[in-house]
Amino acid sequence: MCGRYGRRSDKQYIAEHYRLGDLRDVPLEAAPDWNITPDSVQPVIRLSKDSGERELAFLKWRLVPFWSKTPKPPFESINARADNLLTSSAWREPFQRRHCLIPGEFFYEWEQIDKKRKQPYAVALKDDRLFSFGGVWDRWKDHDRGHIIESFAMITCDPNGTMEAFHDRTPLVIEPSDYDRWLADVEPSQLPIDLVRTYPAEGMKAWKIAKLIGNGPHLLDPLPEAPPPALMLF
Incomplete structure (x- = not known):
């Protein structure tokens, strides 16, 4: 699971990275954020229903499927497993019709040391560039009150060599050259299932960090290495 x-x-x-054009009419800000959590509202890139062009939208990070009876999904839905995209009723339609790109530059995972202890890691691409998590989104409507929730989930794949030492999943990363294919509205037979693949380990880096407390660049500070044990001289 990728939870931060x-x-x-x-x-x-x-806007520049995704070639979105003028955003002066977009009411919300997408300020830097070093500790993005589930249930927060975050920027994603999708195709506009009206123009068919890329647009910046602000969606809740925890997908609420359109068929859910309540605004609280009946299952854990911040991540969508790659192997369930075409078989699960939760993910099949969003994957067929509603892809999105989730802007990010790093993510966090935890290694289970023992029953009580977890070691957090920060993970980024080796060149530290802005990249896109591959995601799906959905629109839920309360038919009694008319309330609408647009939400998204991040797709995860099998771990690469960088991740498997401390975690069993890796978020899907979509390269800029594949943005158009990922976002395109296509027939089910043309879905870009080949893009749902584990990111190469050689392009990714990971390092130990302290507990995620607060929000700011300090969260990415590498954890100091423990000094070697002192030699006992007799």
């Missing part, structure tokens, strides 16, 4: 991520980029940089 972050980005240094602001709304303007995101």
Whole structure:
């Protein structure tokens, strides 16, 4: 599971990276955030229903399927496993019709040391660039009150060599050259299932960090290495 991520980029940089054009009419800000948590509202890139062009939208990070009876999904839905995208009723339709790109520059995972202790890691691409998690989104409507929730989930794949030492999943990363294919509205037979793949270990780095307390660049500070044990001289 990927349950925390972050980005240094602001709304303007995101607009430039995804070639979104003028965002002066977009009411919300996409400020840098080093500790993005589930249930927060975050920027994603999707295709506009009206124009068919890329748009910046602000969605809740925990997908609420359109068929859910309540705004609280009946299952854990911040992540969608790659191997369930075409078989699960939760993910099949979003994967067929509603892809999105989730801007990020790093994410966090935890290694289970023992029953009581976990060691957090920060993970990023080796060149520290802004990248896109591959995601799916959905729109839920309360038919009695008319309330609408648009939400997203991040797709996860099998771990690569960098991740498998401390975790069993890796978020899907979509390269800029594949943005158009990922977002395109296509027939089920043309879905970009080949893009749902584990990111190469050689392009990723991970390092131990302290507990995630607060929000800011300090969360990415490497954990100091423990000094070697002192030699006992007799």
